[in-house]
Each structure stands twice: as structure tokens, then as C-alpha cells.
Amino acid sequence: MSGWLRHHWLSFVQTMRRLAATPLASLLNVLVIGVALALPLGGYVLLGSLQQFAGGIVTDAQISVFLAPDASKADVSELEKRLRGSAGVQSVEFVDRDKALAGLRRMPGMAEVVATLRENPLPDAFVVTFTANDSALVQGLEREFSKLPKVAHVQTDSAWVQRVNSLIRFGRTAILLLVALLAFALVAVTFNTIRLQILTQRDEIEVAKLIGATDAYIRRPFFYLGVLQGALGGLIACAAVVIGIVLLNRDLAGIGTLYGTDARLQLLDLGDCLRVLAFSGMLGWLGAYISVSKHLSQIEPR
């Protein structure tokens, strides 16, 4: 093993010992970082789940074209030809009014309601799927279709998805701002930890300089400390978010059985956790770097 590698190992061991030497202070630092990171991370998970939920309901841009009640079979096939012939249309699905009623009857709690009906109130309909989720295209075709004969009403199914998506975009921007702010806080916390550590080890640093330690040698344990503290904070953030999701999912499962949906929040996967660790570790390194550059040069042997 080369001397350089050995020193890296020694620095790491020494850093762990220093963290363990002041367990309460280290724990509090790590907790502060963990809580600060858990906020945006939790928000990110919520948004991701919301987006998936919205996306799972309508994946493509769709509109429903409802026909007038007096439309004949010939009108239907004529209209279907027109719809299929329009540019930007991927598929056209005919939903028979009887089939639609049968579908409605299958939905939980709706069978009793349907049974009270004397006749089928539902119209025939086409579900038109577009090749691209382009709001200009969808709106253009929506106007065009509503002017066709025997068309009673055209409804854009994706409108509310777009609304949800723009809300998610808003949420994402808010989270990014939060991340930027808390990243700054994390750097500041690390900066201060390292500053205190440098002050406590003032004598050791001075002696190390006098016996021929290079600046890199003296800096290394502090970088380890910064990175380790940041990464441990990231680990706590991941753990807090995962525990939070598990608890929320238990409640959501109860709501889900009531409403007949399978609503659940996504758990963080290993990749997400590793990215969080890398990010927080990097911020820790940055805080350590700024602190070491500022404070270490002030300690010169006299």
C-alpha cells in the first residue's frame, strides 16, 4: 500500500474518531443537515408521485367527441371517417352508448344509480387520441370537430392534466429554489464546523507544519470531515423521507380502498438515495474547502 493511500485511510479513520469524540455536536450537525435536505427531498417525492398519478390517468392528449342523441349509424360512420382523416389524429375509438352504460355500471357504487335510470342518458362518443400532446393542435382540432354535423359536445380530457402539469412545474421551481437556499445553509453549517475543528486543532496543525507536513496533508482530514458530515446528513434525509412515505402510504391505502383507487407515493430508489448522498457530500466538500482555504493559512508557526 502506498504512503498516499495509507494516509487517506488514516485521515478517514481520524475523521471518524473526531466525529465520535464529540458525539452530540456531530449528531446535531448531521441532523440539521438531514432535516434541511429532507424538506426538498420530500417535496420532490410528492411531486413525482403526483405527476405519475396524473400521467397514469391520461397518458396521451385525448378528446372526447359526444354525438347528438339523434345521430344515425350512417352519421356515425361518416363522422368516424372525418375524424380519422384529420391531420394529427393517431387513433379513433368509438364508444357505444350501451357499452358506456355497462362500463358505468361496473364502477363501484354506480350500479345502484344506473339501476334507477329508465333509459340510457348517455350519448354515443368517439375518443380521439392525437399523435402529439401539443396544446395548439389539440385546441385547433377541438374547434374543428365541434363544428362537424351531429356533434353535440367536444371535451378535452387532457385540459386538467395540463393544469396539474403546470402546477407540478410551479412546485418543481419552488423546490429548486428551496434546494438552492438549503444548499447554501448546508455549506454554511459545514464551513462553521470545519472552522471550529481547525481552531480546536490549532496546536496540532502548527506542529504538523513544523515537522514538514504538506498543506494537502493538513487539509485532507478536514475535507473528509466535510464530505462525511454532508453525506451522513444526506443519509438521514433519505431515511426520514422513506419513513415518512411508508407512514403516508399506510394512510393512503385506507383512503384508496374507500375511493377504489390505488393511490400511493413512490418510495425513493437506491439511485435517488445515492444521488442525494453525492449531492450532500459535494456540498460538504465545498463548505470544507472554503473554510480550510480561509482558516488554515491563518495558522502559521511562530
Place this chain on the structure above:
Amino acid sequence: MATAIISFSQVSKRYPGGYEALKNISFSIEPGEMVFITGHSGAGKSTLLKLVAAVERATAGMVLVAGQNVSSMRRAAIPFLRRNLGLVFQDQKLLYDRSAFDNVMLPLVVTGHVWRDAARRARAALDKVGLLERERANPITLSGGEQQRLCIARAVVNRPNILIADEPTASLDAENADTIIEVFRSFNQVGVTVLISTHDEKSIRKLDPRVLTLNHGNLA
């Protein structure tokens, strides 16, 4: 002189604030010499030693140590200069959060020695200063003389060519001071160049060594 291991030529040191500690000093020391620097308090003894170890930089003149110009040395090169110097301080600068053994290990850890080899050398150094049986002790529990000897053990563990001691006997009684000087002499006898500052000319007189006397920053 080409063979000199330490040479000062027309060196002056002025501290910020205008105090001139050394004025136009020139001398040179051959490899294997043992030289004492004497003079009253404030004569510039400590400053002279600090210039050798690059703790301070000369304001004028040239300081050569082992062929390197210390007064114009890059910051990054200083650690490598100090690895060839053994430094002993009046206030020892020992670390009290670790054992005597770990204090002596420090220079070897810094230079990345293999642990087993380093431990062997650290024990040899402790043995030379008569502290081997105290290796587990915390330096704070050692007497003044023992602390000074521990500081010497740390200075020599890297087998430096040059040993520099700033007032190593200042806080010791005559008997302990003699022991310390004797330890330095034993290293000098195996070829180490030794440079010691002291205000106590009595204790070194019987050695009849080479003495450089400073008086208000001038070489007498």
C-alpha cells in the same frame, strides 16, 4: 563556501513594525559541526533559527540550507525542507491529546512511513533519549526535562541532517540541562549538524564548542 550546510550571507530581518532583529549577518556552518548561538534576550537568536527553518523569511540577504535558498523558497517546498531539519523548541510544542509514543510517531506519519517500520524507529528514538519505558505516558505527566527529551526524540526520529534547538535548556535545572546538551552531543557525534541557541553560556563552556554571539542583531 560551497560545502557549507548552512550559510547566511548579509542577512537582515526586519519585522513588520520596523523592529530590526538581525542586521547584516554572515556566517557558515560545515556539515557535522555543533554550533551554539548565544546572546542576551532579544539579541536575535530565535529569529536566526526561524530563518533556517523558513518560519520567518529574511528581508535582505541569502539563507542557504543544504544548498537550497530558503529566503526565496516556494511555500510548497517548505515542508520538504523541514523534513531534513529536526526542530526542538523552548516550549516543546508537544501534543497532549496523545501518548509520548504517538508524539514521536507524528513526523513519520506525516511522511507516510509504513506503520511497523515507523514504530520501530519511534521506539529507537525514545530509547536514545531514555524515555522508552514512558512511551505510553501522556506528555503532560512527564517532567520538564523529560518533555524536552521527548521533543528531541520527535526531532530526530526522521533522521534529519540538521538539528535545530531554540533555548532547549532554558526552563531546566543545571543537571537536566547537562543531560539535554549531552543528548545533542551524541547526535552530533554520529554526524548530525547541530545548531543550538542558549543564553546560558556557563553550561556549554566545558564543551568548548564553536559559539556565535549575537548582540542587538549583530554578530560579535
